[in-house]
Structure formats: structure tokens, C-alpha cells
Amino acid sequence: MSIQSDQSDQQTHPLDDLLRKDRIPHIWCPGCGIGTAFSACLYAIKSSKLDLDHVSMVSGIGCSGRGAGYINLDSFHTTHGRAIPFATGLKLANPDLTVVVFSGDGDLFAIGGNHFIHAARRNMDLTVICVNNLNYGMTGGQVAATTPHLAKTTTTPAGNPETPFNLPLLAYASGATYVARWTILHTRDLTESIGEAIQKKGFSFIEVLAPCPVNYGRRNKLKPLDVLRIYQEKSIIKHFASPSELHLDLEKGITLGKFVDQDKPTWLDMYYKTTRKKS
Amino acid sequence: MELWRIPLDRDHIQTMQGVVYILDERCKGCGYCIEFCPKKVLGVSKHFNRKGYHPPIVKHQTECVNCHFCEIICPEFAIYSKPLSVTESQNPQVTV
Ligand code: SF4
Ligand code: SF4
Ligand code: SF4
Numbered sequence: 534m535s536i537q538s539d540q541s542d543q544q545t546h547p548l549d550d551l552l553r554k555d556r557i558p559h560i561w562c563p564g565c566g567i568g569t570a571f572s573a574c575l576y577a578i579k580s581s582k583l584d585l586d587h588v589s590m591v592s593g594i595g596c597s598g599r600g601a602g603y604i605n606l607d608s609f610h611t612t613h614g615r616a617i618p619f620a621t622g623l624k625l626a627n628p629d630l631t632v633v634v635f636s637g638d639g640d641l642f643a644i645g646g647n648h649f650i651h652a653a654r655r656n657m658d659l660t661v662i663c664v665n666n667l668n669y670g671m672t673g674g675q676v677a678a679t680t681p682h683l684a685k686t687t688t689t690p691a692g693n694p695e696t697p698f699n700l701p702l703l704a705y706a707s708g709a710t711y712v713a714r715w716t717i718l719h720t721r722d723l724t725e726s727i728g729e730a731i732q733k734k735g736f737s738f739i740e741v742l743a744p745c746p747v748n749y750g751r752r753n754k755l756k757p758l759d760v761l762r763i764y765q766e767k768s769i770i771k772h773f774a775s776p777s778e779l780h781l782d783l784e785k786g787i788t789l790g791k792f793v794d795q796d797k798p799t800w801l802d803m804y805y806k807t808t809r810k811k812s
Numbered sequence: 813m814e815l816w817r818i819p820l821d822r823d824h825i826q827t828m829q830g831v832v833y834i835l836d837e838r839c840k841g842c843g844y845c846i847e848f849c850p851k852k853v854l855g856v857s858k859h860f861n862r863k864g865y866h867p868p869i870v871k872h873q874t875e876c877v878n879c880h881f882c883e884i885i886c887p888e889f890a891i892y893s894k895p896l897s898v899t900e901s902q903n904p905q906v907t908v
Contacts, residue, residue, distance in 0.1 A: 544835060546889045558888060563840035563865065568887025576884065718848070720884045758847055 551575045553605050560599055564750075564757030566743025567597050567637075569717040570664045573741075574635060575604065577727035581631075588631045591620040593645060596671045596745070597637030597664040614645030617652045620659050628801055631660075631731060638665040638679040642698055646678070653707035653736045655800040660730045660737045663700065666745035674748030681781060685752040700740045702776040705793050710735035712776065712793035716742040716764040719789060726791060735799050742787065829896040830878025832870055838890035841865030845882035845891050851875040854882065 546552075552575070561567050578588055590608040592601035593616035601608035611619040620632045634641075641649055641663050652659060668686050669675040676686040676693055679700070683692040704712045711733045715723040723741060730737035744750055744760035755763075763783055772790040779788050798806070819825070832853065839861060846854045846868050853876045857869040868891065870876075876893060883892040 544833075546835060546892050547883070548889055552889060558838050558840070558863075561887060564842040564844075565887060568889075569844075569885055572884060572887065572889065717887075718885070724884070757842055758844070761844065761848070 548572065548575050548579070551579060551605050553603055556603055559603055561596060562745075562747045564744060564746040565596070565670075566666065566717040566741075566745070566757075566760075567600070567664050569720055570597075570662070570723070570741040570743055571600050571603065571635065573717075573720050573724040574600075574633065574662060574727055576724045577731060578606075578633070580724075581728055581731055583631055583731070587629055588633070589623065590633045590635055591616045591623065592634070593636040593640035594671075595637040595640045595669070596666070597635065598640055600635040614640055614643070614648065616640060617645060617648040617657075617659070617661065621652055621657050624658060625801070628658075632658075633731065634659055634661045636661075636663065637670070638663055638667070638700070639669045639677050642700065642703075643678045650703070650707040653704055653709045653738070656708055656710060656735045656797050656803075658734055658736070658799045658801065660727070660733075660739075662727060662730075662739050662741060664741050664743050665700065666743050666749060667697075668745060668749040670745045670748050674745075674752060679781075680749075681783065684749070686749070687752070697781060699776070699780050701738075701779045701792050704738040705776040708736065708797075709738045709793060710795050710797050711737035711739075711791075713738075713791040714740040714742070714779065714789050716761075716768060716787070716789065717744075718761050718764040719768070719770075722770075722789075729791075729794075733794075735797055742781075828878045829874070830876040830893040831873070831896050832876050832882060832891060832893045834867055834870070835890045836861045836867040837863075838888045839865055839867035840888055840890075841867065842887065843868075844885045844887070848885055849882055850879060851877055 590601045590604050592598040594613035601610045616634045616636045620634050624632045667680050668677050675688045679697045680693045701712045711730050713726045744757050746757040768787040768789050770790045771788050774788050853872050854868040855871040856866050878893050878895050
């Protein structure tokens with residue numbers, strides 16, 4: 534047996550064709566989980582067998598919002614919180630497109646929260662991937678709508694007095710047809726789930742837990758490897774768990790899995806049915 | 813890999829062998845690949861890359877089972893694995 538080290542392709546990562554290589558290394562900090570979530574998304578797109586000329590990615594503002602700038606497909610980096618309305622317009626103007634929204638918790642659920650619930654209510658045919666790093670990373674680690682109770686951030690030095698959103702419950706209650714949650718350590722399940730969500734007709738939502746070592750981690754004494762060990766030790770995979778039981782508590786345990794997978798007519802189906810009746 | 817029980821069919825199950833490639837200049841030294849490789853193939857290198865991080869090095873090449881986990885956990889697109897090519901002439905029993 535001999536190792537055929539093929540020098541010619543030695544420096545070609547399997548995802549290089551989907552990356553804007555001139556912009557790599559990306560801006561994400563060492564140990565930041567966004568890169569792994571993004572990689573899972575690229576693998577899912579790559580193995581989907583879709584015509585890549587008809588796939589596009591939309592991001593908002595924030596660390597995760599940089600995603601759209603690294604994918605070598607048609608992609609859009611929109612204004613803060615407006616990834617979903619932009620993606621909605623894109624989809625309605627060209628219903629043949631597969632539109633993936635890749636953004637962070639602050640962008641999608643704080644400033645863009647209203648857009649999220651209405652796109653889910655309308656069952657807009659989009660796939661929304663939310664990298665949840667539990668704080669506002671890019672602006673310096675302030676408390677977010679997803680920061681766990683009692684966690685320390687720059688704006689809550691004594692601990693967060695508030696209760697965070699339960700994102701899968703919010704997505705389900707608003708009308709999403711596909712809801713899942715994974716961590717970056719469960720990257721195989723995550724990739725499979727993104728693949729399913731892309732194929733699914735209707736509003737699909739996937740929450741990805743990812744460490745932000747530089748801001749959230751530093752203030753809560755969590756090194757990146759420790760966070761991944763927590764993901765390994767404290768997570769329970771429970772498909773179709775009731776969304777109301779999915780509050781995030783890293784101490785008690787994190788429930789992961791696919792929670793909702795249902796079929797409903799999309800906004801476009803309903804629109805055509807209602808307004809373009811054959812006489 | 814840490815096994816808490818030895819599989820009964822262990823001696824006649826064929827595992828794949830892989831070769832792992834590292835793109836040193838992309839690495840930011842997070843250590844995820846080293847920590848989570850199921851076969852502990854990788855270790856921390858002593859040398860620095862241009863940005864000052866320690867990329868992983870391959871310590872036990874023959875142990876690699878081409879599971880791709882290092883490749884998919886890496887946030888930096890800096891490591892990947894490929895199946896080891898078997899040259900038929902050197903190993904005629906192996907047929908494709
Ligand atoms: S600030 Fe946090 S979320 Fe942003 S790139 Fe750095 S580690 Fe990642
Ligand atoms: S492919 Fe799997 S066994 Fe080989 S180095 Fe990577 S993680 Fe380890
Ligand atoms: S996972 Fe990637 S970035 Fe982290 S140490 Fe390994 S090769 Fe480097």
C-alpha cells in the first residue's frame with residue numbers, strides 16, 4: 534500500500550469552489566462557531582444537487598451576517614434586521630430561487646424579530662439558519678434577546694435579569710413548517726437538517742448554537758473547547774419534543790433535534806389560489 | 813477511539829484509511845480537530861503559521877479512518893481528509 538499524496542490538489546479544500554477564496558481567512562475569531570455552521574450550510578447546499586445558479590444566500594448585520602460575503606453564489610448582505618424581508622422579495626420576484634437566510638440571533642430576533650414572525654406566519658418559502666451565540670458579538674458582547682438568565686455580558690455585569698426567547702417555540706407558534714435545533718458539534722446532523730430544510734416547501738427554521746469565545750465566552754469563563762464539551766455532555770437529542778419544553782439552559786441540558794416537520798400551503802400557493810381564480 | 817466494549821465483529825470489519833491534509837495558513841489554532849478526532853490522529857505543532865497560530869500536525873497517519881470529522885468541525889476550511897489510494901500493482905489482492 535502506498536500513500537498517493539496528490540500534490541496537485543493538496544491545497545484544495547472540498548468547499549473551495551463554494552467559497553470566495555480571496556476573502557479567506559474570514560473575519561471570525563479563533564474558535565468562533567460561526568465558521569462551522571457556515572461550513573455545514575455549504576456542505577448541505579453542495580450535496581443538495583440543486584442548480585447553484587438558482588440558490589442564493591441573504592444575511593443581515595453582525596458577525597454571522599458576514600456569511601453572505603463568503604459564499605461564491607449570488608448573495609446579499611442587507612441592512613440590520615432586514616435579511617428576511619429582502620429574502621421575501623427575492624423569492625416572490627423569482628419563485629424558482631432557493632433562498633437561504635444565514636444570520637445571527639440579534640439580527641433575526643431583536644431588530645428583525647417582527648419580520649421573522651410574519652414570514653413564518655405567511656409560510657414564506659425560505660430557509661432561515663440562525664447562529665445563536667447568546668449575545669451581540671460584533672458590537673462588543675452586549676445582552677441580547679437570547680442571552681440566558683443570569684449570564685454576564687458587557688451590559689449585564691451582575692448577570693442577566695431577563696428571560697431569553699425560546700427560539701424553536703417562537704418559530705413554531707408563528708407558523709414555521711420545519712423547526713430544528715443543533716449545535717456546531719452536531720455538525721453532521723446539522724448539515725442533514727439544513728439539507729432537509731432547503732428541500733422543504735415552506736418556512737424552515739434551524740437554530741444553531743455556537744460559541745462566541747471572544748465576547749460571551751470570556752465574560753462567562755467559557756473557553757471554546759469547554760463550550761463544545763458542554764454540547765457533548767449536556768445535550769439530549771429528542772426529535773419532536775414539544776417546543777414549549779425547549780428553553781435553553783446550558784446547566785440543565787440542551788434539547789436538540791427536529792421538532793416540527795409539517796406541510797402547509799405556502800404564501801405563494803395561497804396567493805395564487807385567492808387572487809388568480811380561473812373564471 | 814475510546815471504546816467501552818470491543819465490537820464482536822471487530823477483526824473482520826474493514827475500516828477505511830484516510831490521508832489528512834492541512835492548509836496551515838488558514839488555521840486559527842482552535843484545536844477542535846485535535847480534540848474531536850475519534851482516532852487522535854492529530855496533535856498541536858510547535859511551529860507557527862504566518863498569523864502566529866499553531867496549526868495541527870498529523871501524528872499517527874495510519875490511524876486515520878477518513879471520517880471527515882476534522883474537516884466538518886473546522887471553522888476555517890483548513891483541514892480535510894481523502895481516502896488513501898491503494899495502488900493495485902503493489903497490493904494485487906485488493907480489487908475495486
Ligand atoms: S465576536 Fe464572537 S461571534 Fe463575533 S466572530 Fe468573534 S467569537 Fe465569533
Ligand atoms: S478524517 Fe477522522 S480519523 Fe482522520 S484525522 Fe480527520 S477526524 Fe481524525
Ligand atoms: S479545527 Fe481548523 S482552525 Fe481549528 S486547529 Fe484544526 S485546522 Fe486549525
